[in-house]
Amino acid sequence: MDSSRTRIVLDDSDISRAIRRIAHEIVENAKGADELVLLGIPTRGVALAERIRSAISEIEGYSVPTGSLDITLYRDDLRLRPARALEPTSIPSEGIDDRIVILVDDVLFSGRTVRAALDALNDIGRPRAVRLAVLVDRGHRELPIRPDFVGKNLPTSVGEQVRVNLVESDGSDSVTIHEGDSA
Amino acid sequence: MPLVLRGARPYGEEAVDLVIADGLIVNIAPVGSADGDVIDCDGLIALPGFVDLHTHLREPGREDAETVESGSRAAALGGFTCVHAMANTSPVADTAGVVEQVWRLGERAGLVDVRPVGAVTIGLSGERMAEIGAMANSEAQVRVFSDDGKCVHDAALMRRALEYVKAFDGVVAQHAQEPRLTENAQMNEGILSGQLGLTGWPAVAEEAIIARDVLLAQHVDSRLHVCHVSTAGSVEVIRWAKGRGVNVTAEVCPHHLILTEDLVASYDPIYKVNPPLRTAADVEALREALADGTIDAIATDHAPHPHEDKDCEWGAAAFGMLGLETAFSIAVKTMIEPGLLDWRGLADRMSVAPARIGRVREQGHAIEVGSIANIALVDPTGTRVISSDRLASKSRNTPYASMELPGTVVHVLYGGNITVRDGALA
Amino acid sequence: MKHLLSAADLDRDQAIMILDTAAELASLTDRSVKKLPTLRGRTVVNLFFEDSTRTRISFEVAAKRLSADVINFAAKGSSVSKGESLKDTALTLEAMGADAVVIRHNLSGAPHRLATAGWIGGSVVNAGDGTHEHPTQALLDAFTMRKHLRNGSGDLDGVRVGIVGDVLHSRVARSNVLLLRTLGAHVTLVAPPTLLPLGVETWPCDVSYDIDSVLPRLDAIMMLRVQGERMHDAYFPSALEYSRLYGLDSARMARLPEHAVILHPGPMNRGMEISADVADSPRSLMVEQVANGVSVRMAVLYLLLGGMKEND
Numbered sequence A: 001m002d003s004s005r006t007r008i009v010l011d012d013s014d015i016s017r018a019i020r021r022i023a024h025e026i027v028e029n030a031k032g033a034d035e036l037v038l039l040g041i042p043t044r045g046v047a048l049a050e051r052i053r054s055a056i057s058e059i060e061g062y063s064v065p066t067g068s069l070d071i072t073l074y075r076d077d078l079r080l081r082p083a084r085a086l087e088p089t090s091i092p093s094e095g096i097d098d099r100i101v102i103l104v105d106d107v108l109f110s111g112r113t114v115r116a117a118l119d120a121l122n123d124i125g126r127p128r129a130v131r132l133a134v135l136v137d138r139g140h141r142e143l144p145i146r147p148d149f150v151g152k153n154l155p156t157s158v159g160e161q162v163r164v165n166l167v168e169s170d171g172s173d174s175v176t177i178h179e180g181d182s183a
Numbered sequence B: 001m002p003l004v005l006r007g008a009r010p011y012g013e014e015a016v017d018l019v020i021a022d023g024l025i026v027n028i029a030p031v032g033s034a035d036g037d038v039i040d041c042d043g044l045i046a047l048p049g050f051v052d053l054h055t056h057l058r059e060p061g062r063e064d065a066e067t068v069e070s071g072s073r074a075a076a077l078g079g080f081t082c083v084h085a086m087a088n089t090s091p092v093a094d095t096a097g098v099v100e101q102v103w104r105l106g107e108r109a110g111l112v113d114v115r116p117v118g119a120v121t122i123g124l125s126g127e128r129m130a131e132i133g134a135m136a137n138s139e140a141q142v143r144v145f146s147d148d149g150k151c152v153h154d155a156a157l158m159r160r161a162l163e164y165v166k167a168f169d170g171v172v173a174q175h176a177q178e179p180r181l182t183e184n185a186q187m188n189e190g191i192l193s194g195q196l197g198l199t200g201w202p203a204v205a206e207e208a209i210i211a212r213d214v215l216l217a218q219h220v221d222s223r224l225h226v227c228h229v230s231t232a233g234s235v236e237v238i239r240w241a242k243g244r245g246v247n248v249t250a251e252v253c254p255h256h257l258i259l260t261e262d263l264v265a266s267y268d269p270i271y272k273v274n275p276p277l278r279t280a281a282d283v284e285a286l287r288e289a290l291a292d293g294t295i296d297a298i299a300t301d302h303a304p305h306p307h308e309d310k311d312c313e314w315g316a317a318a319f320g321m322l323g324l325e326t327a328f329s330i331a332v333k334t335m336i337e338p339g340l341l342d343w344r345g346l347a348d349r350m351s352v353a354p355a356r357i358g359r360v361r362e363q364g365h366a367i368e369v370g371s372i373a374n375i376a377l378v379d380p381t382g383t384r385v386i387s388s389d390r391l392a393s394k395s396r397n398t399p400y401a402s403m404e405l406p407g408t409v410v411h412v413l414y415g416g417n418i419t420v421r422d423g424a425l426a
Numbered sequence C: 001m002k003h004l005l006s007a008a009d010l011d012r013d014q015a016i017m018i019l020d021t022a023a024e025l026a027s028l029t030d031r032s033v034k035k036l037p038t039l040r041g042r043t044v045v046n047l048f049f050e051d052s053t054r055t056r057i058s059f060e061v062a063a064k065r066l067s068a069d070v071i072n073f074a075a076k077g078s079s080v081s082k083g084e085s086l087k088d089t090a091l092t093l094e095a096m097g098a099d100a101v102v103i104r105h106n107l108s109g110a111p112h113r114l115a116t117a118g119w120i121g122g123s124v125v126n127a128g129d130g131t132h133e134h135p136t137q138a139l140l141d142a143f144t145m146r147k148h149l150r151n152g153s154g155d156l157d158g159v160r161v162g163i164v165g166d167v168l169h170s171r172v173a174r175s176n177v178l179l180l181r182t183l184g185a186h187v188t189l190v191a192p193p194t195l196l197p198l199g200v201e202t203w204p205c206d207v208s209y210d211i212d213s214v215l216p217r218l219d220a221i222m223m224l225r226v227q228g229e230r231m232h233d234a235y236f237p238s239a240l241e242y243s244r245l246y247g248l249d250s251a252r253m254a255r256l257p258e259h260a261v262i263l264h265p266g267p268m269n270r271g272m273e274i275s276a277d278v279a280d281s282p283r284s285l286m287v288e289q290v291a292n293g294v295s296v297r298m299a300v301l302y303l304l305l306g307g308m309k310e311n312d
């Protein structure tokens, strides 16, 4: 990546603050943590869900059941790109029926990933409610989908590329914008 | 007015004017000295017209694949002035009636000598001897007898056939393939056949029959010809037999001089042929044997098949490939270019020897005064890219499509008449 | 990768990707999710020139669980003169807009031909061709072995597999030798010399004529179906002699290491290559192989129709 055209919009402390705030809002919104299930969307959503779980645990002293939900098989653009290896889907043993499922992803863009996640959830069970938490909302929605919890609203042009780096997958925490064509 | 082939080089040697009149070479004169209808042959090599011992013309019965006429055109364009039409037609050429019909069709086409081959057994069934004498004494004057496509595998019958043809100096041309060892065989048996899951056609199935037949020929003191020798082992057996004085001759097909079994890995039936493509070591041995005379002749085994019989699964496809229009080029590429044969050697393997084996008196004459003017004028420096759409054969199953091959046939004289001029039918 | 014609088409990473994908799909279908929307609107044709109900059904279930439209096309074997020509059938399927053709054919190389002759544009999956290959069977065998011997992940490095029986006529054996080698397993073929192909010594495996010397070292043994009619062609003298020398009975099973598993591609000839008590023993994984077959075929269809990732 050409660093001269890349700027950092969130650094590691911004990201930790955002996650703590999201955790607070989730608990507040759900009036407690005991009905929640956190499901991260691979790859970075899984690490974010785990961080939110630990932030909630600090607030509430309760560890929310947390898992991952791979949406590859539910994508509507499979024809357009090479098939990918599947990421694990792991649903907590408590299940999702009658619970409040918080879907966690790194960047909200067109909304198609979230649509696929809703389809996938539908095959797994019947939650009481589904909410969406994202670290970054960069706009340009193609579907009527909006996030419930946002770390940072980031106005972008379509051509710009937003990248979330996390210690778990990338060695350090940051959110960057890269100008020009998406990779 | 006589025809003058101006500046032709017999056997690639000194340029001369070849003067042709009344179907004969009447004079060989210094370049530019002869008068007549002049054909410019500057740079061209004059060779005796080629004689094919092994051609499938498909008529009667499979006129959709080839006719005597279309096959004659393909032959002429390939530099041939004589072809031997194999007997596996429908009906089989196992009576005087059928061989005379084929012979007459050849006369009517008028482009090459069409010499019918008579079946050894009735219907190629390998059971009862066909009326060999009647075919020999017919207008077609058959001298070569073969069940080609099938092997005369019954040893007693083969012995009798070898004996019987002695009465008129005939020859039995054996398609050497032990039938039980080659049931449902699809390709050369070896490592590759095991990988591809295609039933193998082992070399021994050819070699064992040749070994038996040369011993039989020796025992009854008759003349044996071995069709389409394809393995190094067969070469050894024939070399051994010739060393013992057995009256055996042998032919090799152009495709066995150049193509190898690895092409089968494509499962493209264009490479399906019987006997199958073998290994590079076999190709090497065959070239050497042709060079040293162990193998006497190049024969095309020209085997036309309609498109649908090749445009299918390997196992469902027919065996065989076209050869008449590419044989000379393959000979140049595999024998002349590597220095294994000179032009006199090539003339022997493609004309003199096959004419002698087939007892065709009018063919295989030397380029000299008094010879019948069956002459191929070839350009040794010419090259062409083979296109299956530009073949005279009715069929398209050439394995050389889009290959660039050396050596072009420019003019052909058959009995003194021009059949091919500037690479096209006259 | 566009087609799956031979186990040799797969390198180690691709093979593992298929197995991993199959494992993930298996866990999804273990839950209440029996049907995924992945291949909605895609057409998969099962083109069977040879009867094989079990393989056909396995592919059909796999395609349907991914929401593909499935067309079953049973054709008569092709011959030079009569019967359905592969080409004409292919052109028909192309006109129907087949995205993938799963082909079973009695002639070796027919899938290869279908994929390369220019008759169709879709993907071709070899579901068994003549005596050539059966790559999805090898994948399901590898999947089954990996699950039992390697905790269901990674490759099969160091796993010792014996494949016993009619190797000469077995497409299962060919594909397994290739795939197992790719995955790092060590294969020993066991058969009478008449049922081994010429050149087998050049294959990436060991060869033995003696099952008893091989048994104690195996982690998995795969018994190949031996057709009774082979004895009429003098490949062996009698069914009895064959089963005595090469069959897996309980006495031989007892000589396998305790952890070793038994596989059979089916359909079994009980009493010929495998005795009834061995076939029914808990160490035999035939039933599980069938279930794994569906997962593996789902993975193959998903990866081919999405266009398999190149090595990166």
Ligand SMILES: [Zn+2]
Residues within 6 Å of the ligand: B148, B149, B150, B175, B227, B228, B274, B275
């Ligand atoms: Zn022949």
